[in-house]
Amino acid sequence: xxxxxxxxxxxxxxxxxxxxxxxxxxxxxxxxxxxxxxxxxxxxxxxxxxxxxxxxxxxxxxxxxxxxxxxxxxxxxxxxxxxxxxxxxxxxxxxxxxxxxxxxxxxxxxxxxxxxxxxxxxxxxxxxxxxxxxxxxxxxxxxxxxxxxxxxxxxxxxxxxxxxxxxxxxxxxxxxxxxxxxxxxxxxxxxxxxxxxxxxxxxxxxxxxxxxxxxxxxxxxxxxxxxxxxxxxxxxxxxxxxxxxxxxxxxxxxxxxxxxxxxxxxxxxxxxxxxxxxxxxxxxxxxxxxxxxxxxxxxxxxx
Amino acid sequence: xxxxxxxxxxxxxxxxxxxxxxxxxxxxxxxxxxxxxxxxxxxxxxxxxxxxxxxxxxxxxxxxxxxxxxxxxxxxxxxxxxxxxxxxxxxxxxxxxxxxxxxxxxxxxxxxxxxxxxxxxxxxxxxxxxxxxxxxxxxxxxxxxxxxxxxxxxxxxxxxxxxxxxxxxxxxxxxxxxxxxxxxxxxxxxxxxxxxxxxxxxxxxxxxxxxxxxxxxxxxxxxxxxxxxxxxxxxxxxxxxxxxxxxxxxxxxxxxxxxxxxxxxxxxxxxxxxxxxxxxxxxxxxxxxxxxxxxxxxxxxxxxxxxxxxxxxxxxxxxxxxxxxxxxxxxxxxxxxxxxxxxxxxxxxxxxxxxxxxxxxxxxxxxxxxxxxxxxxxxxxxxxxxxx
Numbered sequence: 001x002x003x004x005x006x007x008x009x010x011x012x013x014x015x016x017x018x019x020x021x022x023x024x025x026x027x028x029x030x031x032x033x034x035x036x037x038x039x040x041x042x043x044x045x046x047x048x049x050x051x052x053x054x055x056x057x058x059x060x061x062x063x064x065x066x067x068x069x070x071x072x073x074x075x076x077x078x079x080x081x082x083x084x085x086x087x088x089x090x091x092x093x094x095x096x097x098x099x100x101x102x103x104x105x106x107x108x109x110x111x112x113x114x115x116x117x118x119x120x121x122x123x124x125x126x127x128x129x130x131x132x133x134x135x136x137x138x139x140x141x142x143x144x145x146x147x148x149x150x151x152x153x154x155x156x157x158x159x160x161x162x163x164x165x166x167x168x169x170x171x172x173x174x175x176x177x178x179x180x181x182x183x184x185x186x187x188x189x190x191x192x193x194x195x196x197x198x199x200x201x202x203x204x205x206x207x208x209x210x211x212x213x214x215x216x217x218x219x220x221x222x223x224x225x226x227x228x229x230x231x232x233x234x235x236x237x238x239x240x241x242x243x244x245x246x247x248x249x250x251x252x253x254x255x256x257x258x259x260x261x262x263x264x265x266x267x268x269x270x271x272x273x274x275x276x277x278x279x280x281x282x283x284x285x286x287x288x289x290x291x292x293x294x295x296x297x298x299x300x301x302x303x
Numbered sequence: 304x305x306x307x308x309x310x311x312x313x314x315x316x317x318x319x320x321x322x323x324x325x326x327x328x329x330x331x332x333x334x335x336x337x338x339x340x341x342x343x344x345x346x347x348x349x350x351x352x353x354x355x356x357x358x359x360x361x362x363x364x365x366x367x368x369x370x371x372x373x374x375x376x377x378x379x380x381x382x383x384x385x386x387x388x389x390x391x392x393x394x395x396x397x398x399x400x401x402x403x404x405x406x407x408x409x410x411x412x413x414x415x416x417x418x419x420x421x422x423x424x425x426x427x428x429x430x431x432x433x434x435x436x437x438x439x440x441x442x443x444x445x446x447x448x449x450x451x452x453x454x455x456x457x458x459x460x461x462x463x464x465x466x467x468x469x470x471x472x473x474x475x476x477x478x479x480x481x482x483x484x485x486x487x488x489x490x491x492x493x494x495x496x497x498x499x500x501x502x503x504x505x506x507x508x509x510x511x512x513x514x515x516x517x518x519x520x521x522x523x524x525x526x527x528x529x530x531x532x533x534x535x536x537x538x539x540x541x542x543x544x545x546x547x548x549x550x551x552x553x554x555x556x557x558x559x560x561x562x563x564x565x566x567x568x569x570x571x572x573x574x575x576x577x578x579x580x581x582x583x584x585x586x587x588x589x590x591x592x593x594x595x596x597x598x599x600x601x602x603x604x605x606x607x608x609x610x611x612x613x614x615x616x617x618x619x620x621x622x623x624x625x626x627x628x629x630x631x632x633x634x635x636x637x638x639x640x641x642x643x644x645x646x647x648x649x650x651x652x653x654x655x656x657x658x659x660x661x662x663x664x665x666x667x668x669x670x671x672x673x674x675x676x677x678x679x680x681x682x683x684x685x686x687x688x689x690x691x
Contacts (some may be wrong), residue, residue: 190387200405
């Protein structure tokens with residue numbers, strides 16, 4: 001017992017003397033915890049993706065077999081690349097649209113003072129509080145041409161990219177606008193004035209000076225929007241059929257294995273498909289990270 | 304040609320009037336300084352010329368073209384900012400050529416102009432650097448370079464030297480003057496530093512509370528200020544002001560009386576409250592003032608504080624020496640003080656009682672209410688007055 005007391009005493013004494021050491025330990029422990037929490041699902045997905053179908057039931061932490069052909073089967077059974085392409089196109093359109101509109105809105109909110117600015121910005125954010133399920137029925141009627149405006153039926157957009165692009169743009173715009181508002185408001189007025197004197201219009205100054213100087217924020221908003229749309233399921237499930245010819249996105253493609261397989265659930269193919277689907281987003285994030293160079297405004301203005 | 308004409312420019316914000324009916328007529332090639340204390344509307348005036356803010360009313364003409372409601376890019380102006388405002392994401396070359404590239408100049412012309420500007424400003428070696436790698440002086444040169452490559456009709460400068468250290472500021476001042484001679488372009492220069500205005504400008508426009516007080520060559524502003532504000536703002540240290548009244552013999556105040564032949568001035572009548580202004584260098588100790596023709600009557604004073612500046616000494620004087628127990632600090636109000644500047648070899652020391660004279664030729668009289676100047680210099684004391 002005495003010995004234990006000594007160790008405990010020593011520990012207490014040394015940690016009082018060097019609190020940094022305890023902080024470091026805590027940091028490592030929590031970092032390890034979150035790493036495992038995030039990385040393990042990917043690991044498990046990978047393990048499943050290389051497991052033969054008959055070994056699926058036994059999968060725990062280590063692969064029960066190595067069947068790399070799963071990746072080839074994945075593409076042969078369902079044209080997953082078509083679904084991935086659909087997702088990339090839909091996500092790109094949405095992201096470009098959101099970045100342009102949110103930049104213009106962020107410019108106005110961030111750089112002009114007008115009555116009701118704060119209220120308007122908050123009201124804008126409130127849109128995001130509502131879950132998509134609350135308005136899917138009116139949206140469905142709208143996008144399938146069942147609502148008439150001024151005597152004209154709305155166009156039937158079922159099976160086109162727009163029933164996904166439009167609601168998702170609407171959902172992501174408020175937050176994007178909010179983030180860009182904060183960043184654009186921080187760009188010194190002098191730089192915008194200088195750009196306007198040099199020959200830019202206000203919009204020219206926005207896209208030539210303010211946006212490039214807010215590159216980290218713009219890249220962040222762009223990547224977040226892209227990922228959200230790329231992973232989208234809810235709106236596309238209800239507003240497209242599951243055919244890639246009708247703009248069904250990636251998640252539908254993965255779901256298609258369930259439909260096309262006769263015996264059992266092909267979890268190994270779905271896992272392989274998921275990993276293939278991850279590739280474009282991973283590439284995007286790496287490219288985006290390179291573009292994010294912060295601290296660009298250092299030395300811009302003397303205060 | 305680079306004429307700039309402002310007609311009745313008014314700029315009102317919700318609760319304040321920043322610029323109140325300003326008229327300026329600036330000739331091509333002139334170097335004009337707008338000076339005034341902070342908040343006097345000088346920067347707002349410049350911004351209306353630049354087009355960064357629109358005037359509430361009035362008309363602006365730049366280079367014979369009415370530009371009141373044109374955007375800045377169409378006004379043939381260039382501007383240098385107090386905070387320099389180089390684009391941090393572009394190197395020096397791209398910063399300088401930004402305006403040219405926006406206007407689709409071909410690359411040969413851009414190259415030629417940038418090199419020419421870099422030559423003039425001696426920044427050839429740093430064209431590839433980023434703005435944050437430059438010193439303050441270099442950044443300001445680049446900002447000036449960005450302004451001159453476009454060959455505008457008018458340069459607008461908003462306190463461009465305010466953020467530089469004192470030595471560099473004096474150096475850049477001479478460079479700006481050299482540049483002005485070399486280019487011959489109209490320059491409108493905003494500063495709160497009257498010394499900068501005095502040294503560089505062809506004409507100074509003094510502003511206060513959004514109103515133009517006087518526009519005149521620097522020495523005229525100095526020697527014949529239009530009103531008390533200009534008199535106090537131009538010149539350092541500031542002019543002495545003594546408040547008093549007109550009596551039959553002239554000006555009378557607690558400590559200083561000056562004989563004035565009030566019949567010579569229509570604006571003066573007995574009983575008027577008048578402020579007398581005199582610059583520190585026009586006050587002399589009586590002992591070494593024989594060369595001054597137009598001396599005033601001697602004034603008793605006591606030396607309070609000395610500030611030796613090297614080339615001259617500022618002497619703070621107390622005028623209430625006649626008081627029974629002598630002056631004490633608490634009794635001394637601004638009305639009892641006078642500032643004099645003397646040669647550094649003068650033998651004055653603290654607590655000395657001395658007699659002062661004022662150069663009557665350099666006296667200024669202002670109406671006490673509105674501060675308007677009545678006259679500058681009242682001539683020699685006449686026999687009539689001396690016999691009084």
